[in-house]
Amino acid sequence: MIRYSTDPVAVTASNWGWRHAGRSRFAVRKLDLDIQPGERVLLLGASGAGKSTLLAALAGVLGNDDEGEQEGSLLLDGGSPASRRGRAGLVLQDPDSQVVLARVGDEVAFGAENLAVPRAEIWKRVHRALDDVGLDVPLDRSTSALSGGQKQRLALASVLAMQPGLLLLDEPTANLDPQGVIEVRDAVVRVLERTAATLVVVEHRVEVWANVVDRVVVLGPDGGILADGTPAEVLGEEAARRSLAGAGVWVPGWKPEVEGHLPGTAGDPLLSTRGLAVARTRRGAEVLTGVDLELSAASALSIVGPNGAGKSTLALTLAGLLKPRRGRVTAEALLECGAGADPARWRSAELVQRIGTVFQEPEHQFLTSTVADELEFGPRRVTREPESSFRPRTSDLAERLRLVHLLTANPFTLSGGEKRRLSVATMLATSPDILVLDEPTFGQDAVTWAELVGLLRGLVSGGGCVVSVTHDADFTEALGNRILDVRAGGVVQRGTP
Amino acid sequence: MSSDLLTPSLAGNSVLIRANPLSKLFAAVVITGVVMLSIDWVSAAVALTFEILLMPLLGISMRGLLLRAWPLLIAALVAAYGTALLAEKTGAVLLHVGPVLFTEGSVAAGIAIGLRGLALALPGIFLAVSTDPTDLADALAQKLHAPHRFVLGALAAVRLVGLLVEQWQTLGLARHARGAGAEGNALVRTRNFLGQAFGLIVQAIRRATRLAVAMEARGFGAAERTWARKSTFSPVDAWVAAVGLGIAAGAATAAVLAGTWTFLLS
Numbered sequence: 003m004i005r006y007s008t009d010p011v012a013v014t015a016s017n018w019g020w021r022h023a024g025r026s027r028f029a030v031r032k033l034d035l036d037i038q039p040g041e042r043v044l045l046l047g048a049s050g051a052g053k054s055t056l057l058a059a060l061a062g063v064l065g066n067d068d069e070g071e072q073e074g075s076l077l078l079d080g081g082s083p084a085s086r087r088g089r090a091g092l093v094l095q096d097p098d099s100q101v102v103l104a105r106v107g108d109e110v111a112f113g114a115e116n117l118a119v120p121r122a123e124i125w126k127r128v129h130r131a132l133d134d135v136g137l138d139v140p141l142d143r144s145t146s147a148l149s150g151g152q153k154q155r156l157a158l159a160s161v162l163a164m165q166p167g168l169l170l171l172d173e174p175t176a177n178l179d180p181q182g183v184i185e186v187r188d189a190v191v192r193v194l195e196r197t198a199a200t201l202v203v204v205e206h207r208v209e210v211w212a213n214v215v216d217r218v219v220v221l222g223p224d225g226g227i228l229a230d231g232t233p234a235e236v237l238g239e240e241a242a243r244r245s246l247a248g249a250g251v252w253v254p255g256w257k258p259e260v261e262g263h264l265p266g267t268a269g270d271p272l273l274s275t276r277g278l279a280v281a282r283t284r285r286g287a288e289v290l291t292g293v294d295l296e297l298s299a300a301s302a303l304s305i306v307g308p309n310g311a312g313k314s315t316l317a318l319t320l321a322g323l324l325k326p327r328r329g330r331v332t333a334e335a336l337l338e339c340g341a342g343a344d345p346a347r348w349r350s351a352e353l354v355q356r357i358g359t360v361f362q363e364p365e366h367q368f369l370t371s372t373v374a375d376e377l378e379f380g381p382r383r384v385t386r387e388p389e390s391s392f393r394p395r396t397s398d399l400a401e402r403l404r405l406v407h408l409l410t411a412n413p414f415t416l417s418g419g420e421k422r423r424l425s426v427a428t429m430l431a432t433s434p435d436i437l438v439l440d441e442p443t444f445g446q447d448a449v450t451w452a453e454l455v456g457l458l459r460g461l462v463s464g465g466g467c468v469v470s471v472t473h474d475a476d477f478t479e480a481l482g483n484r485i486l487d488v489r490a491g492g493v494v495q496r497g498t499p
Numbered sequence: 500m501s502s503d504l505l506t507p508s509l510a511g512n513s514v515l516i517r518a519n520p521l522s523k524l525f526a527a528v529v530i531t532g533v534v535m536l537s538i539d540w541v542s543a544a545v546a547l548t549f550e551i552l553l554m555p556l557l558g559i560s561m562r563g564l565l566l567r568a569w570p571l572l573i574a575a576l577v578a579a580y581g582t583a584l585l586a587e588k589t590g591a592v593l594l595h596v597g598p599v600l601f602t603e604g605s606v607a608a609g610i611a612i613g614l615r616g617l618a619l620a621l622p623g624i625f626l627a628v629s630t631d632p633t634d635l636a637d638a639l640a641q642k643l644h645a646p647h648r649f650v651l652g653a654l655a656a657v658r659l660v661g662l663l664v665e666q667w668q669t670l671g672l673a674r675h676a677r678g679a680g681a682e683g684n685a686l687v688r689t690r691n692f693l694g695q696a697f698g699l700i701v702q703a704i705r706r707a708t709r710l711a712v713a714m715e716a717r718g719f720g721a722a723e724r725t726w727a728r729k730s731t732f733s734p735v736d737a738w739v740a741a742v743g744l745g746i747a748a749g750a751a752t753a754a755v756l757a758g759t760w761t762f763l764l765s
Contacts, residue, residue, distance in 0.1 A: 061716045092716040098662075099706055100713035102655050108633055111727035116718035124727045146662075164718060283668070323672045350680035359676035365702065366673035369694065384678030414701070428677065 010039035010200045011089055011167035013060065017074035019225070020055055020064060029055040031225030033074070037217075039167070042194065042201040044211050044233070047221035048249035049417050049447055053204040056221070057170045059083060060202065061092035078168065088117045091161025095173040095445065097153035100160075106132075106148075107141030109156060113164040124163070131162040134196060135189040149309050151182025155189050162193060169193070171203040175210060176445035179309050179473040183210060190214070206447050209254035212237065220246065250419075250447030257476060258452035262459035264482045269299030272337040272435055272467055273320065273345070273357075277329035280312060280319045288327050289315050293493050295486065297436060299336070302458070302468040302481040307488035313471045314362075314440050316488065320469060321359040321438040322346050337435050351384045358429030360439040364421040365414060373400075373416075373424060374409040380432035392431065399427040402457065419450035426454065436467040443474045455480045513558025514735060515629035520638045522736035523630060526743020527622035533747040534618045539761045540607060542754035543614035549746045550621045557625060568624055575616040583609025632657050638730040647724055655710060663703060670698050 019031035030052035037043055047053050058064045059076055062083035078086045091113075094100050103109045110131055114124045128141070135155040139148070148156060154174055161169070171190065175183040187210055194201055194214075205211055212218075218236040220228040228245070229236045236242055243253050278293040289312030297303065297320070305313045318324045319331060322345025332343050333356070341352040348356070361367055370376050377400060381392035400406050403423040408416065413424055422442065429437060437458075443451055458468050458481060472478060478485060487494040515523065534546050554561065565572070582605070589604030636654040639645040674680060679691050714720075754760040 058712075063712050063715045087721065088718045090716075092713075094709075094713065096709070099709040102658075102710065102714055102717070104631070104633055104658055108727065112714075112719075113717035115725050115727050116721055118721070118723040118725050121725060121727060121729065124725065128727070160717060318672060321676065323675055349682055350675050350678045353676065353680075354678040359673075361669075361673045361676070365705070366670055366698070367677050369674070369677055369679055369698075380678050432678070 009167055010198055011078050011086075012039045012080075013037035013168065013200065013202070014077045014080070015074070018059075018076045019073040020052070020059060021071045022055075023068065023070050028052075028225065030059075030221070031073075033076075033221075033226065035219065035227065035230075037200060037202065040198050040200055041217055042215040043203070044208065044215040044218045045202055045204045045221065046208065046218060046246065046249075046251050047228070048223050048251075049419050049450075051221040051223050051249075053221060054172050057092060057172045057202065057204060060168065061090045061170050062087065063092070088113070088164045089166055090168040090170055091164055091166035092170045092172065093154065093157045093161060093174045095176050097150045097157070097177060100157050101145045101153065104145060105141065106137070106139055106143045106145055106156060109145050110159045110163050113160055117164055127163045127165065128159075131159040134162060134193050135159045136185070136192070149182065150178050151185040151309075154178065154182065154186045158186070158189055158193065162197075165197075166199060168200045168202070171201070171205075173205055173445060174203070175205065175207070180475075181308065183207075187211070187214065206250065206445070207252045208237065209252070212254055220249075220251075223249070247448060250449040252448050258448045258455075260452050260459065260480050261456040262463060264302065264459055265300045265463050268301035269465060270336050271296050271298050271334050273297040273331065273333050275320070275326075275329060275331050278316075278319065278326050278331060279328040280315045280324065281327040282315050282324070284325070290488060290493070291328070293329070295320075295493075295495075297467050297469065299435065299467055300462055300465050301484065302462050302470070303484050303486055304478040304481060305469065305471045305486045305488060306473065306478065311488045313488050317438050317440055317469060317471045318359070319346075321357050321436075322348055322353055323359060354380050354384055354429075354432040354434065356434055357436045357438060358432070358434035360425050360429050360437070360442060362440040362444065364425035367425055367428065368413040371412055372409065373405055373411050373413055376413050376424060376428055377405070377409075377431055380428060385432055395433070396427075396431050399430055403427045403453065419446055422446060422450060423453065426457065430461070434466075436469065437461060439468070439470045439472075441471055441473070443472065443477050451477070513556075513629070514739065515557045515559075515625060517733065517735050518629075518739045519642070519730060519732050519736045520626075520630045520635040521642055521730075522732070522739040522743075523626050524635075525740050526746075527626050529743050529747040530622050530750075531619050533751050534615055536763050537751070537754055537760050538608075538611055538615065538763060539754050539759035540611035540614055541757045541759045542750040543611060543618045545753045546746055546750040547614055547618040547621070549749065550618065550625075553742070557629070559625065559628065564624070567628070568620070571617070571620050571624075575613045575620075578616055579609040579613030581609075582612040634728075634730070637726060637728055641726055641730040642732075648720065651719070655714065656707070659703065659706060659710070662706075663699065666702055667695070667699055670695055670702070674698070 015033045015035040018033045019028045021028040045053050060083055064070060076083065078089055083090060101109060102112055107128055110128045111124050114127050135158045137152060137155045137159055145156065175186050178186065191214055203211055212233045215233060218233050219230050220236065222228040229242050237253060243256065247253050247256055274296045275293050279288045279291040281288050293316060305317060307313055315324065319326055325346045331345055333345050337356055341348050341356065345357060368376060369379055377396045378392065381387045400409065405424060405427060408420060413421065416424060442454060455477060462468055468481065485496040487496060530546055534543055583601055584599065586605040586608035588600055588602045590602045592600065592602050593606060594601040632654055636650045640647045640650045671681065674695055679694060681688060681691055
């Protein structure tokens with residue numbers, strides 16, 4: 003076995019804090035933390051506790067005095083992170099935003115090139131890194147042709163080629179399907195066994211990492227450290243578990259409580275498909291064929307299946323946003339109400355009153371500069387309701403989704419959970435009969451998750467229809483386990499309609 | 500227009516694939532340079548003829564070319580027709596129907612414009628289909644010693660441009676779902692288009708910012724850097740450069756001998 007890591011890194015934070023330029027509040031403050039070389043640390047904390055800020059600081063990419071104010075000190079092996087270029091390797095949450103180059107081999111080599119490693123040595127490192135993460139593809143494979151799990155393993159290989167003594171993972175599996183989560187976790191375990199590098203990983207879903215790490219550190223919401231110890235100590239004690247769960251952490255063996263319940267029987271049909279085949283673009287390949295489906299009032303459906311099977315494309319077609327490639331999507335009289343039977347031909351204003359779609363990336367759907375305008379955009383500007391009629395509804399939504407204190411904020415400045423809540427609220431503002439959601443729980447903490455599920459249950463028991471593309475088995479179960487399983491070449495329905 | 504126009508499509512071992520991007524760039528620049536300097540049909544026709552004759556040797560099939568570049572052919576035809584219709588009417592009248600008047604002079608000008616457009620476009624297409632942007636960046640930085648921060652920044656940007664096409668489609672669907680679809684009267688449409696364009700810019704900037712952080716985290720920005728792949732010249736490159744020069748010289752000579760050379764600025 004080749005140990006190709008140089009020595010693992012020690013981390014020392016003394017009274018460290020960081021305030022981003024233009025913010026009044028410190029993102030992290032009063033942090034005292036010692037991490038021994040080779041330790042494997044899971045870093046937890048509520049949204050906004052500064053976990054990502056700490057990782058960015060350790061990676062040396064927080065920037066200089068223009069970009070924020072630092073207090074105390076944060077050192078890698080006794081030196082500033084910026085002076086330890088290449089000693090820390092950072093993998094981020096979004097698989098797509100960290101790919102630099104077009105080919106797998108070049109991508110892995112990039113970091114080593116920047117560290118001025120000699121050419122022959124670079125290629126040795128590239129092969130070893132790809133081997134370690136188990137990414138068995140040709141070096142000239144296009145980086146955009148990889149799946150989410152493969153892209154995250156590529157990102158891991160790319161930092162491994164720099165031979166870092168400190169591995170920093172910022173929610174590396176939050177956007178992956180269950181298969182991808184296991185792929186990436188196992189790759190990290192293999193790498194750590196081989197290199198003995200220090201690990202700091204941030205992740206809401208604790209159970210993925212609980213058996214891999216030997217220490218759990220919980221950051222307090224107002225600075226400092228809430229808890230610090232072995233996984234058994236921190237996660238085993240009841241009071242600690244409760245406080246972690248309250249902060250939105252997914253504590254193993256615990257499920258968030260969800261309000262509301264689902265109606266026993268579905269209502270009248272709203273939308274049906276016959277022999278439906280879907281494709282992402284007008285001339286693109288058919289990704290899914292032969293879908294016969296009925297969506298009824300007061301029901302929920304979860305579309306599940308592996309990545310690339312066409313789940314999102316099907317959802318967008320059901321939502322009237324894409325034209326069916328073959329077959330039909332038919333809106334029943336109860337839904338169409340004079341707009342015609344083909345949802346793909348509805349005008350925007352007709353669509354928002356009938357079918358709402360929440361995209362995976364909330365930012366794609368933000369249209370205005372304040373949360374209040376965003377909530378009122380649909381009823382005020384699209385369907386042109388009188389203010390007296392929509393005001394109670396939007397106020398109620400703002401209240402239920404805890405957006406009231408954010409009404410004057412810019413949607414783009416919200417946290418991930420807040421953005422998700424807003425994007426759902428904007429869709430509900432025009433009271434559609436059907437709500438389609440694409441991966442609504444990706445990367446959400448447990449508190450946001452429970453709110454979302456409670457809200458969707460409320461919609462269903464109020465007579466609405468909820469269709470979700472999801473990999474989240476807990477979510478599917480909480481919404482009644484009616485499943486459309488999409489696999490290459492076919493669909494299987496399970497559960498009672 | 501799809502993003503794959505930016506992706507090299509040639510496979511195998513043709514001359515163009517083996518050549519260094521810089522020699523291809525050199526050949527393309529001299530040929531297009533000469534064709535651009537003169538508005539006449541002889542130089543354009545000679546250059547275009549050689550370009551087409553060389554296609555099998557370069558490993559480019561006519562069918563593949565037409566599939567990718569047919570809009571250019573149509574553009575060239577439209578440009579030729581428009582020029583023939585509007586250019587100075589000299590020489591004998593060839594066709595006169597109502598307001599439509601073609602003369603020998605105007606038709607010759609139209610043909611020259613059409614041929615010139617194609618002769619200018621083909622070298623660029625040959626370069627694009629046969630060159631991986633990464634190889635070009637390697638060559639620019641290692642052989643021409645262009646600043647590597649700039650070259651690699653541009654390379655990362657080129658990749659993001661390809662992704663913008665997809666992003667635009669997603670944004671369109673997402674906005675339609677919000678009630679801001681591409682419909683209604685011209686004013687509403689224009690407003691929605693501008694809104695979507697702004698949304699695309701916002702997304703592009705956010706994406707670029709995240710990418711910059713990812714690059715920095717991988718040590719990008721240091722003064723010293725090595726290159727995993729060495730950019731090399733081979734005898735093929737001498738041939739590519741020489742043939743490029745030859746075509747350029749041949750086109751110019753033929754036009755001068757035929758007396759059709761019309762310098763652009765004269």
